[in-house]
Amino acid sequence: MDTVLIIGYIAGALTTISFIPQVVKAWKMKETRDLSLAMLVLFAIGVLLWTLYGIWAGSLPVIAANVITFVLILVLLFLKLQYK
Template sequence: MDTIVLVGYIAGTLTTVSFVPQVIKAWKMRETRDLSLAMLVLFGIGILLWTLYGLWTGSLPIIAANVITFVLILVLLFMKVRYR
């Protein structure tokens, strides 16, 4: 594996894992008032575009990280709507 691909996987892992504590906190507290709906929607759109970019360029680290991040954002959006 090329060094740059390894860097991509590490970067993708760190940025994706950064959402996990927020998901856990929102799940446990049943509270999402402090999360901006606009930020989640805009970030989700950005993540989808990064996923498309990854698909077009064939970059597996970009695809994997962004698909997982998008799922986490969907979970937060679901909780944001449900816990209103």
Template sequence: METLGYFAGVLTTIAFVPQVIQIYKTKSAKDISLAMFLLFTFGVTLWLVYGISTNAVPVIAANAITLLLSLVILFFKYKYRKSV
């Protein structure tokens, strides 16, 4: 069952890589919902805390990397914002 957890974690984590690459290439994150990504990042942080508290290595690994990718997207959202 732990293998299933790792496999699910890998798939859901790498799903964010194309988004990070796209934002970096286009230098635009205008189509990314800030509210959604803030809520998502908070949720991933809670999953990471849960994984640490239950010593669930697949949950820890997947959510630590997903949190990093999510923070990169939030950073790009801030960096590439348009000044009005």
């Protein structure tokens, strides 16, 4: 695997994994007041489009990262609507 792809996978892993501590924090604290609902909605739509872009551009790191990020953002959206 070439260096570019490896950097892409590490980048994707980091931006994806980054939402895990946020999900854990929101889940544990049952507090999401400081999270912007607009951010979560725009980000979710954007991540869906990134997935489409990744599929069409044939970029596996982009696809993998964005599918998982989408799921984590959906969980955050759920928690945001749950704990207003």
